[in-house]
Amino acid sequence: MTGVQKAKVDVALGPDQRADAAAAAVLRRLLTVVAENVDGAIAGEDLEYLHQLRIAVRRSRTVQRQLRHVFPALELPGFRSDFRWLQRATGEPRDLDVYVGQFGSLAKLLPEALHDDLGPMRTVLVEHQQAARAGLERTLRSRRNAELMDDWERLLESLVELPLEDRPDAARTISDLCGERIARVYRTIVAVGEKVSDASAAEEFHALRKKCKELRYLLELFGVQLFDEAVVGPLIDSLKDLQELLGRHQDREVQIAMVRSLTDEVAPRPGGGPACLAMGTLVARLRDDELAARREFAEPFASLASPDRRDAVQETFG
Numbered sequence: 001m002t003g004v005q006k007a008k009v010d011v012a013l014g015p016d017q018r019a020d021a022a023a024a025a026v027l028r029r030l031l032t033v034v035a036e037n038v039d040g041a042i043a044g045e046d047l048e049y050l051h052q053l054r055i056a057v058r059r060s061r062t063v064q065r066q067l068r069h070v071f072p073a074l075e076l077p078g079f080r081s082d083f084r085w086l087q088r089a090t091g092e093p094r095d096l097d098v099y100v101g102q103f104g105s106l107a108k109l110l111p112e113a114l115h116d117d118l119g120p121m122r123t124v125l126v127e128h129q130q131a132a133r134a135g136l137e138r139t140l141r142s143r144r145n146a147e148l149m150d151d152w153e154r155l156l157e158s159l160v161e162l163p164l165e166d167r168p169d170a171a172r173t174i175s176d177l178c179g180e181r182i183a184r185v186y187r188t189i190v191a192v193g194e195k196v197s198d199a200s201a202a203e204e205f206h207a208l209r210k211k212c213k214e215l216r217y218l219l220e221l222f223g224v225q226l227f228d229e230a231v232v233g234p235l236i237d238s239l240k241d242l243q244e245l246l247g248r249h250q251d252r253e254v255q256i257a258m259v260r261s262l263t264d265e266v267a268p269r270p271g272g273g274p275a276c277l278a279m280g281t282l283v284a285r286l287r288d289d290e291l292a293a294r295r296e297f298a299e300p301f302a303s304l305a306s307p308d309r310r311d312a313v314q315e316t317f318g
Helices: 019-043 048-066 076-101 103-107 112-140 143-161 174-193 202-226 229-261 272-295 298-304 307-317
Strands: none
Touching (some): 048 202, 076 229, 174 298, 174 307, 202 229, 229 298
């Protein structure tokens, strides 16, 4: 088993490179990251293996979605479906790894006198984690996953040789195509963010977070090499600040649902009564922090969507 392979892509790209060749180079590197983290993800001794595997899958999905017209129109939907399956199948094990690993941080949201009362909840979480990890091994060792990796590699290796009829963006330069996509996703983020308020549904915050991830991945995979660092660097920093806030909001929303979903399992266990009372208090604290994140949204969004930032994006990627 090799060490953890980071989902950072360091392949060389040129602004005049064909878009399909550049996309294939980036995606081959991400595929390597997935493959080299599989054994470590299954072993589970270092949770970073699964984390980096999932980042590589998410980044691959962003390229598939945002640069979709460099791929064969009839083949891409199947790959997108399979990569979505892989991301979802690895999601629960990763979430439970985080819940168990960061359980102490959750407990600290409660008065110290209640910390021990959460013991039965942690026991149930560990049981779920063990079951999810068994499912993770089945997923990563499955024929479907093996065939996905092999078929995706074959497509990437042959991509630039395929006919162009159903790949209208394939022969464009990567800087032209990525500049267009970066500018468009940024404009979408600004438009959506301007409509978000304290009263917005959680789904609106989540949708904005996903768009921010897409933009950040485009910038990190392609933008840092192809465009002015004086624009790209600060844009990534602003995205990180907003993503951190939106991630905190999403985490709290998901954690609330998770705590509530465990109540029926925790209640009949020894110490279940006090545990459920503590879990109710925990839900209230999580909700308070979720609402606080909503109130704090305006500042990082204003930085990302400032007039100067909009002008810089238009001039650089427009």
